[in-house]
Amino acid sequence: MTQINRRKLFSASAVMAVVALAASVMPAQAAGEVGVTNTSVKFGITSPKTGAAAPGYEKIPGAIKAYFDYVNDKGGINGRKLTLVSRDDQYVPATAVQNAIKLINTDKVFALLGTLGTASTKAITGPAGPATVYKVPTLFVNTGFSGFADKKKYPTTFALLPSYAMEAKVIAKYIKDKYAGKKVGIVYQDDDFGKDALAGFKTAGLTFDVAVPYASLSQGVATVPPTWIQKLSTAKAEVVVMFGVSSATTALLGNAYALGYKPQWVLASIGGDATTIASAKKIPIALMAGAKGLSFAPSPNDSKDEWIAQFMEINTKYNPGVAFDNNIVAGMTTAFLTAQAVKAAGQNLTRKGIVAAIEKSGSTFANPSLAPLGYSSTSHVGATGYWVGTYDTTGGLNADGGKYTVYTTDSGSGAVVESTFKRPAMPENGLPK
Numbered sequence: 001m002t003q004i005n006r007r008k009l010f011s012a013s014a015v016m017a018v019v020a021l022a023a024s025v026m027p028a029q030a031a032g033e034v035g036v037t038n039t040s041v042k043f044g045i046t047s048p049k050t051g052a053a054a055p056g057y058e059k060i061p062g063a064i065k066a067y068f069d070y071v072n073d074k075g076g077i078n079g080r081k082l083t084l085v086s087r088d089d090q091y092v093p094a095t096a097v098q099n100a101i102k103l104i105n106t107d108k109v110f111a112l113l114g115t116l117g118t119a120s121t122k123a124i125t126g127p128a129g130p131a132t133v134y135k136v137p138t139l140f141v142n143t144g145f146s147g148f149a150d151k152k153k154y155p156t157t158f159a160l161l162p163s164y165a166m167e168a169k170v171i172a173k174y175i176k177d178k179y180a181g182k183k184v185g186i187v188y189q190d191d192d193f194g195k196d197a198l199a200g201f202k203t204a205g206l207t208f209d210v211a212v213p214y215a216s217l218s219q220g221v222a223t224v225p226p227t228w229i230q231k232l233s234t235a236k237a238e239v240v241v242m243f244g245v246s247s248a249t250t251a252l253l254g255n256a257y258a259l260g261y262k263p264q265w266v267l268a269s270i271g272g273d274a275t276t277i278a279s280a281k282k283i284p285i286a287l288m289a290g291a292k293g294l295s296f297a298p299s300p301n302d303s304k305d306e307w308i309a310q311f312m313e314i315n316t317k318y319n320p321g322v323a324f325d326n327n328i329v330a331g332m333t334t335a336f337l338t339a340q341a342v343k344a345a346g347q348n349l350t351r352k353g354i355v356a357a358i359e360k361s362g363s364t365f366a367n368p369s370l371a372p373l374g375y376s377s378t379s380h381v382g383a384t385g386y387w388v389g390t391y392d393t394t395g396g397l398n399a400d401g402g403k404y405t406v407y408t409t410d411s412g413s414g415a416v417v418e419s420t421f422k423r424p425a426m427p428e429n430g431l432p433k
Contacts, residue, residue: 035110036349041077041342044085044103046124047116047142051090052247055279056327057116060142061086063331064114066318067339074431077342078349085109089120096120100130111137111351114160114334118145118192125157132156137355139341140334140382144270146196146411149374149381156351158358158375159382160334162296164193164243165411167268168200170294170386171241173407173416175206179264185210185237187228187252189244197243197268203413210235214248225251226259233261243268246276254283265291269386274395275325288391296383297333297368298404300326301396307368310430333368340365340432366424366432370406384408385419
């Protein structure tokens with residue numbers, strides 16, 4: 001058994017052990033609604049604030065808190081202030097489960113929100129996970145795994161991002177439209193993340209001339225990324241899709257530059273996180289220039305967008321010294337949607353009530369997304385599409401032609417179409433109605 005496989009087996013065993021312990025020791029739910037008082041609502045988040053996945057993503061809890069603080073200074077929601085308890089899981093699923101247990105049992109949060117990563121979120125919200133055991137809502141999770149939109153499997157979990165399958169379908173259409181006849185390759189993370197994308201590419205009918213899977217964390221082994229370039233260049237791939245995490249993108253671009261390999265790169269949204277790549281300081285950020293990327297929200301550089309402008313202003317005042325980027329946008333979007341859900345659930349706030357409120361009216365919630373939200377009584381899918389742009393020498397993703405052309409789709413067999421969606425305007429003073 002390889003070292004990587006042993007690591008995976010150990011990680012899976014650790015998660016199962018923690019979940020089993022959680023199920024056996026959790027006391028019965030106390031009477032009354034946990035985390036809610038006449039003057040406050042308490043939320044919790046577990047996410048990587050340290051460790052390999054922290055660069056960039058460590059900003060998300062602070063961005064959520066910044067928007068909460070802004071709302072609280074304006075009187076809160078339905079007379080209640082929104083508070084956040086944040087715990088560091090280092091992107092380790094077993095630690096994320098332990099944190100969720102502490103947030104629920106010790107910190108007494110009303111709901112979890114913004115959890116990061118497919119494996120961690122599945123461990124928290126799966127059949128024996130603490131969120132499921134306690135029926136605690138897990139709101140606007142920060143992962144594109146399409147399974148979280150399935151209400152039957154994950155009854156209290158709501159996605160924020162479009163699914164990886166949706167993203168793959170949008171990429172497939174873009175490549176067919178723009179690079180017809182070119183040889184196409186893909187590098188992908190060989191787990192739920194990458195396999196979700198492969199299903200989307202298959203549905204969209206995109207066939208790769210060469211496919212290079214990699215095991216999670218193997219991108220850190222010095223001898224591995226050069227083999228990716230060898231396989232891609234041997235196959236003469238002219239367009240290469242990178243569907244992995246940003247550290248793998250860093251390794252891919254760095255080795256391609258060193259070996260003189262220059263295809264047209266198409267970076268999926270997770271792996272195209274310029275903030276994380278720049279923070280790692282392993283390659284010049286200018287290596288991203290010319291690559292294609294995707295986003296469901298406006299560019300964080302687009303200060304003319306009313307949502308971006310409002311979030312910039314809030315970040316400057318309530319999150320001073322922290323550079324504004326797409327992770328700040330994601331965190332504040334999570335917070336804004338959470339505040340709207342609390343507002344929609346009414347004065348008598350309950351866990352069942354907030355789930356029902358999102359299912360009933362969540363698809364109409366104002367938010368920065370340039371694609372419609374898909375919440376309903378049968379689906380917990382979040383945003384449903386992406387726009388495609390080009391990275392500049394600073395790592396900024398800019399809409400091609402200066403216009404956001406958004407494509408929407410689903411995680412199944414639905415077509416990819418150019419969206420006619422008109423985004424709701426920013427509510428007055430950036431406060432939910």
